[in-house]
Amino acid sequence: MQLLLLNLTIAASLIGLMSTTPTSKPPLSENNCGYKSCHPIKKGFINVHIVPHTHDDVGWLKTVDQYYYGSNSKYQNAGVQYILDTVVDSLRKDKNRRFIYVETAFFWKWWIKQHDIVKSRVRKLVYNGQLEFISGGWSMNDEAVTHYHSIIDQMTWGLRKLNETFGECGRPKIGWQIDPFGHSREMASIFAQLGFDGVLLGRIDHQEKRFRWQTRTPEMVWRGSDSLGEVSDIFTGVMYNTYAPPPGFCFDILCGDEPIIDDKKSFEYNVNRRVDEFVAYLDNVTQVYSTNNVIITMGEDFNYQDAEAWFINLDKLIYYVNERQLTGSKYNLIYSTPSCYVNAIHNETKNNWILKQDDFFPYASDPHAFWTGYFTSRPALKRFERLGNNFLQVCKQLYALADLGPEDMVDLNALREAMGVMQHHDAITGTEKQHVANDYARQLQRGMDECEIITNAAISKLLEVNIELKTCPLLNVSQCTTTTTNDGFVVTIYNPLSRPVDKVVRLPVKEDSYSVNDLQGTEYKTQVIPIPDFIKNIPGRSSQAKNELIFIARGIPALGWKSYRVMVYGKTNKNIIASIKGNKHSVKDTAFIMDPNTGLISSLTIKNVSIDLSQNFFYYNGFVGDNSKFENRSSGAYIFRPDGPLQKITNKKVDYKVYEGELVAEIHQTFNEYISQIIRVNAIDDYVEFDWIIGPLPHSNKNGVEVVTKYQSDLKSNQVFYTDSNGKQMLKRIRNFRPSWKVNLSEPVAGNYYPVTTQISIKDTENELAVLVDRAQGGTSLKDGEIELMVHRNCLHDDAFGVGEALNETAFGLGLVVRGSHYVTVGNNGMAALTKDIVQRRLLDTWTFVVPVDEKVKYNMEFAGLKRPLPKSVQILTLEPWTGFDFLLRLEHVFEKSDQPQPVVVPLADLFTSFEIISAQETTLGGNQWLKDSHRLHFNTNGTVEDLLYQDYNIVTDYETETHLLRNSIKRHTVINAFDDDSLNVSLLPGQIRTFIIQIKKY
Template sequence: MLKIGVVVAAAFLGLAHGRILPKVNCGYESCPKVGGEDVLNVHVVPHSHDDVGWLKTVDQYYFGTKTNIQRAGVQYIIDSVIKALTENPERRFIQVETAFFHRWWMDQSSSKVEEVKRLVRSGRLEFIGGAWSMNDEGAAHYHSIIDQFSLGLTFLNQTFGACGRPKIGWQIDPFGHSREMANIFSELGYDGLFFSRLDWRDKSRRLTTRTPEMIWQASPTRGNVSNLFTSVLYNHYSAPSGYCFDVTCSDDPIIDDPRSKEYNYKQKVEGYARFIKSQASNYPTNNILITMGDDFNYQDANSYFINLDKLIKGFNLFPQSFNGRPIKVFYSTPSCYVKAVNEASLKKKQAFAVKTDDFFPYATDYNAYWSGYFTSRPTSKRLERQGNNLLQVIRQISAQNITYHVNVQGLDLLEEAVGIMQHHDAITGTEKQHVADDYARIVDEAMHNTTSEINLLLSNLLKKGNGYVNLQLQSCILANISVCAQSLENNFLVAVWNPLGRKVDYRVRLPVDGKNFDVRGPLNESIKYQIVPSISNFSNLGEYHHAKYDLVFVAEQVPAIGMKMYFVNKKQVKEYGYILNEAYGYERLNLGNNKTGIRINNATGLLESVTINGTQMKIQQELMYYIGAKGDNSAFNRRASGAYIFRPAVNKSVPIKFPKVTFKVFKGDLVDEVHQNFSSWVKQIIRVYKNTSHIEFDWLVGPIPVNDGEPKEVISRFTTPINSGKEFYTDSNGREMVKRTRDHRETYNYSNEEPVAGNYYPVTSKISIQDKSFTVSVLNDRAQGGTSLKSGEMELMVHRRLLKDDGFGVGEALNETEFGIGLVARGTHYLTITGKGFSTSEVTKDLGTEKILTPWVFVSDILKKQTVQSLSKQIDFTYSGITKQLPKNVQLLTLQPHKYRNNWLVVRLEHLYAKDEHPNLSKNVTINLRDYIPKYKLVSLLETALGADKPLDESKYLNWILGENLQKANYTHNFDLGKKLGYIRVDTPQQMHNFNITLAPMQIRTFIVQV
């Protein structure tokens, strides 16, 4: 078994296709030699920032169409760069977005493939970042971020071996930066991170104090394990003014012929030297990095490189100096720069300041806070969350069929679609409308393309004999607007797949037209159900048939990584045969029970109090809106609210009560609901499910009216008696919570010209307030902006419709329409209260994991053709992929077939709890992997870095000296790999035999497993 592990490691290192690859000189070994302490080293980094959609669609950017919008064709950039690199061995270039490179690569000839591999092996073409797209860090969830990195990194490793593995994060364009993203880079085995966008006051202070480079301690739980060298770029990510040499630029080229009247060689060198000196005076070592490129540059790489060759040569012909040190200019890469800075700092025993919070919100001036995109395009943000949910389900189903060897093309398409959606102009909602429509098309088509494969794979899992039955399962993606063709049939099958590693009780809701049904479980047992009216008739949304009611039943104890089937038969009785339990009046305003319930104020129609786990609290909730600023962007105080920017015209929200909130109450054995009608365009259901520990707020907003000339930004506000002061908490990409303090920043002096927008933060999964006795939390079903503007208050922005562009490039107002009217958005918030005797983390972790990896409901009309009895002879109605539930503090984050190796799985296990978050669950936990993949005999496993692209012991970490931080001063730490990661290695026969895996708090461990 040890030999198998060695073979796997060798395969990772590039022993592919039965031959050993030639000796390589990539990575740090390929870096140019830098000068000593008496030299200023200038690392020139040629690059092109290629958005995976923004002003044009992904296809339009790749192929170069729609030049009237933007002259940009990525296929020509890569072609041009490869040709230019081969003409001069000194030249270097970094490739970042793997989605585009993968597309280009698949169309190349064998000779071109070998040519590119030579460039990669020599370090002249280097992959930086390496994810499918350069992801956003405010609206993206960590699950999707890890997946899209793994997608890109495993392709690069499979294609180029060790030389294709990035060492550096390159997040140069996202609009603010999260702590968890830095932690992910650390776990990927990266040595550094570069970015450009941070608050203008923060950047100014850092440059003035020569601290634009730091060590980011990205996880308070993981501590020094999460430390990451981080550098802020000096000049955005652009070339210095006057030094852009692409065909899309208007700067003069370098003329080195002294006979020409256009001669400017010395002038250009001296101008570049002035820029170098300006930058060097703000950075702490004798190395600086200058980005030579911009958006979609190097469409004519020959033009750019010829001028860069001359510029670099010019510093030999016209020597320049800085503070008495000669300036040395040369081609380099971000990884070579990090290596040089590391060596210089260790030699001088130079410490770097420590960063422990994050870089949100990002502002570019006093009135431009990029906190609007936290909410922009709410239906796109929800579609991405659904796409990831289905992606995990089909991965798990495919993993159960790994020896079946089905070519799951739909899975590939869905992986790529979700990867594209993480791009910082996709999940953010900061793209043009036609691009947003194309993103939706990509995800929707990918989700639907999995249907036939899901049916084939599930049939194989469930079949009792050798036969095959097409279950005809469909996903009801439009159930939120009461559309599902299969559930409108008289008889239909419901299959519930649970992607969690523990059993769950899942409340199934499906649109139906009738009121009388017979619902049966997998053992033909009668299942209690309830009928409630739909939140709306949705008659103005498309040509679909919209159901009048929702059928509700509980799928109890759905197996972990497994499925249960249910059978619904519509009773042929008259419509009035079933009486809806509908009530009005004061005596019926209490919903739920003494353990979990709510009270509605009869006079206002609004929430008055909440009881959860027996704790009663006065909590008010209502839907309101801000009027967006309609500035012309001509000055700081004229900034408009737009796709990026949130800027209310008046820093006060407007209640939505026209003329007042009307309501109806519906009660039943499974759920109590109050249906509120705030206006013609705002509705909400407050829902209390029996035997739960939370309250649901199902909101429906739109079409937002703007015919009064007022752009509107709609919020849901919760008001509690919690004495939270100025503090509140938001999650970081769905993982650890970050404390926020109103009107305060940790690392620079904050000024509150925008007291609302300047206090908005990204909320990917949860926002909380607390005092000494209680914690109140609100979880959401998609990324949103949120804040606490007063003690005891929380608000989340749910929808926006604006009339002006904010002037940051997209060129359109965020004025979404669909079906010929303003966009209608629907979503859910989940409210929890925890106090003495109840763990906030336990309640919200259980709920949060279930809402991110929600049981997926498939519906089929197969019962039109077959009876339940005939089906029972062909298939099983229940299935479990694991026989033992995972511990409460462990999540099976990933279970999927390895993309490039038959009979191998990729498995990620996550410890869900942070340090000191829970008295019992915030401890190390050990499991045996064989208990959780019982379908197969596990042959061997290899632990990898987070991206599943390289063996864990191939991750190399540089040593850094840590300096002062706000909480802890003057400490140092040597990044010994074993101590840094705290992992139990799986590298001896005994360990490989017992498959025991230990997880520390907040640790994610990744394995490839042979079965």
């Protein structure tokens, strides 16, 4: 009976999956969703779009489950299940009512628990446009510290669930980024590629907001990518009151505002006064916007737990304000949605909108509150998320290559959903309470544990042997049980990149000498280096490992692996070299010079390009105040506000030891009791690694300590530096300057900090210096020739933006210790090919699996998922099981047009070793709509940024010239659906990502 039930479950899953393509639609007789469902607007009036909504954080003050079920109310009175229950009931009472919902993670948690009768009612509400999904991601992601891989994944997962459930009527049309703390250019590009018609923003800098209000320019066309040109254009609007209702008009049970009382016999009757108050508010709003359509948000955090309280009052508000049209009022109120609002603007005017080509960073809410601290807050969690993305791609690839069955899908989905939650703007940002951060880490660890079941099953299937491969999740503290408790073990290195790679493998071991052999019996050179005490003493570490074994795995196949047999090779200590051979330390073409008087690096050479370069650690004291006024704002989880100038960590000579060999050269530095570092070069990489260990941070300073590292060079960078946008494109930054408005900085340090997701760089007329990071961090260049990155921080006072506790992370009873790396490289101008290569290899790093040697087990020690590697300019961004027997495939041109203008053609025929692609049909970026069916609203633009924005600047810059390039739109291939080899060729333009649902035939 259990087997029968299992088979029935699998069959039901297959039926559900096979019916969920991007073309799924409800019956035509019921399909009145989308723009067809919008209430008509009135010509000659100002149409006021009343948008009922709730903003439901996927964790913040409470965990995800606590928010959903409504528990732990001491932190917040919020229960999402009650919101969805009561909204559905209220919408059914009146077909005029509208409501939008955003966070698919919460909706799906609610949906799977509903009775079929409730599901039928909800479908009717969706099909007639009363309930509309906006944005549709698993969460409302942050835009500063998220990587575009993870953004696309979390959007795709949320959109897939909506598409599976509601078809075309569940497809969002508008991005709804009302609460993230600043907005990125790459996010605009992603929204455009998802097929959205617009994006609405809540938070922009207070100075920019004032400027846009004064010039009536809160609406614009935002060009998300110079490489993609007009294809990446998207209509963008900034909302008047972030996302809150007008003051005094919150009708939620959480609010104390006065309801609208229309019983004329009651002494409480207040209709005329309340309408007057609302109209007065509208009079202010209409002074800002340039069309006859304005949007008024009616909702707040976790509102509508008793939805009828809202709708009763909104019904009255709409009726009584509109009643004044009989006496000359110009306002027409309608229930609406963001989609209907944007569509109304599109239909009203053919104006040429201002074109925006920069971003909205950094964000400040007042003169002393720059939200740049969260670029670094909770650095360990930020690194954990980056590892989660790495492993998710490995997991999805192996699932597809091994063609695992639907019974394994639940394990894969656990990591998909945990990673989706991690992108939330109060998760990866580090702006949540500590117990919530712990829960995020717990969810992510569970997801990775379940995906390890997938990878083990997939590799075992491809090997045709049943083995239990283990990962080593604690390599950051040089700890791995398998490598330290066995005299022999097999190391399998999986490569998720679309081209072969070489990899320096480092494994913690307890002996002094090992042999490493591959399948053919070839013995590899090895090196053993002692693990320094500052790593052995990291709190919580429990390992017998004394050394690290190093060897180079060469030519690891694309989407494949190589395995190596490692055996203890006596105890001669022959591979350890611990001597100082002068001040220059090099391996192959990479070298650095140490100053013996300071113990610090003094110059760097890579491939014959040399620059003077020093590196050291410093700290800021965090400002402490009572937050009663702007000048008293504290530094906290959100806010970076230094109190005084930068302080050097130590004025003493830094102690160091040198270890050199053929494979690596290392300098082990100790700066003080809480900062140590390893400077490392190796035989295959064109960079110097700065591997830092920081913590526990001291508490003797009552202000908190915000630690930064600075790289000081002799480059003449002329106030300019560059940071990436979500890891995709590089943006030019100019000190004390904003491209779209005039800035006045009351906080000159914090106001020049920007999010660094993958890299920050400076250059002069000859050379360029780039620092690549292993997690998101805040960074800047406050002086010419310098790069500064914040790596760890504790803030012992709250900054009064809601989290309600200090940022003071601990682990094992002590302050949190963080270990991380910067990858520093130099070259002549135009070294994008080098930095992109490093970013790809670090972001989609090889994944290590280990298993004790078993002489009875014989298996293939090498596997390649691709029959031929792809060029460095192309990456298989996504290969994952999709619906039914289909896969989702994304191909990406990793270079921008300014880096490499040439398009690349990728033949899909006969590409994979495990299966053959028999057809491929292109979709929008999210995989939820056929590209041929995507017809986005077009908004005209004048193609320029107004000259008035720059007229008084003394700085000389070519920024304006750079941002006016590439006006031409891109002609995109739409559908490939044929069986002959010649047609399965995909052309990729620079910066382009193309998404396909592919049908396969197994070999």
